Amino acid sequence: MLDNKRTTPFIALFGALVLMTSAPAFAQDAAAPAAPAADAAAAAPAADAAAAPADAAAAPAPAADAPADPPQMKNAGKLSVIQMALDAQAVVKVVMIGLVLCSIFSWTLLVTKLLEYGALNRASDRFLEAFRTAKSINDMGRIGMSDEFEGNPLADMAAAAAQEVELSRQAGLAVTGAHRDSVIHRAENAVAAVQSSLGRRLSSGMQFLASVGSSGPFIGLFGTVYGIMTSFIGIANTNTTNLAVVAPGIAEALLATGIGLFAAIPSVIFYNYFQTRISAYGARTEGFVAELMNAISRQLDKGA
Incomplete structure (x- = not known):
């Protein structure tokens, strides 16, 4: 058996050699986890720097794919009735123009008829004063055919009746006695012919007012339906x-209905008013x- 005192230095020296040879391996194993962490820390700023330009380049991409603003957005914030009419769809614009023209013609017809009926009543008043001074049938015919009352329906009636009596006389027919009723009947027929022409004259334009008053709202509604349909397609x-995209198109469509009502309502009022005037003058002629x-x-x- 070896002496412990002699073997102890050799054991200590052998352990030191073992530790010296294994130290680099332990050092490498301990440094190995740190290296990836350091590499990751160093690579992070580089990755961020590289990603930043890529993100900046990719940022405008959605704007390129975004749909263009509809035409109504060009005038957003400054809409007016005239601007909406100018920006309306072609079909809606045609409807609006047609209704505006109908409205203008209705107002023109109103002014024309008011002047016509006013002049007609004044001329009729003057004729009645002159007619009631007539002393014979010939006087009635002369007053009725006077240039002063030319075109007046009452004067035309008096002239037609007097002319019929005169034609009967010229034909050698008896106009008195037993033949009196026959002469009066022929005179009434002549007056009725003048009355029928008077009805056509006074009622001229009424059919137009009735048509605009009854169909104007529906024509405007057609423009509104078409405009709203186009807005929903957009x-x-x-x-x-x-709402900023939808509102202008719908407002333009509703403008067509508004114009339709603007054309129809006065037409209905004028039609009823003129019918009253026509009925009143018809009663006067009767x-x-x-x-x-x-x-x-x-x-x-x-x-006589």
Whole structure:
């Protein structure tokens, strides 16, 4: 057996050699985890720097793919009635123009008819004053054919009745006695022919007012339906429900209905007003016909 005192230095020296040879391996194993961490820390700024330009370059891409603003957005914030009419769809614009023209014609017809009826009533008043001074059937015809009352319906009626009596006389027919009623009947037929032409004259333009008053709102509604349909198609194409995009198109469409009502409402009012005036003048002519026939009957009974 070896002496412990002699073997102890050799054991200590052998352990030191073992430690010296294994130290680099332990050092490498301990440094190995740190190296990836250091590499990761060093690579992070580089990756961020490289990613920043890439993100900056990719940022405008969505703007390039975004849909263009609809035409209504060009005038957003400054809409007016005139601007909406100018920016409306072609079909809606045609509807608007047609309704505006109808409205203008309705107002023109109103002014024309008011002047016509006013002049007609004034001329009729003057004729009645002159007619009631007639002493014979010939005087009635002369007053009725006077240039002063040319074109007046009452004057035309008096002239037609007096002319019919005169034609009967010229034909050698008896105009008094037993033939009196036949003469009056022929005179009434002549007056009725003048009355029928008077009805056509006074009612001219009424059909137009009735048509505009009844169909104007529906024509405007057609423009509104077409405009709103186009607006919804634009919403589907732009994939947006933003009120700023939708509102101008719908407002333009509703403007067509507004113009339709603007054309229709005055037309209905004018139509009813003129019908009242026509009925009033018709009643006046009926009263004059009765007065005319009585005057002719009296003259025939007197043998004039």
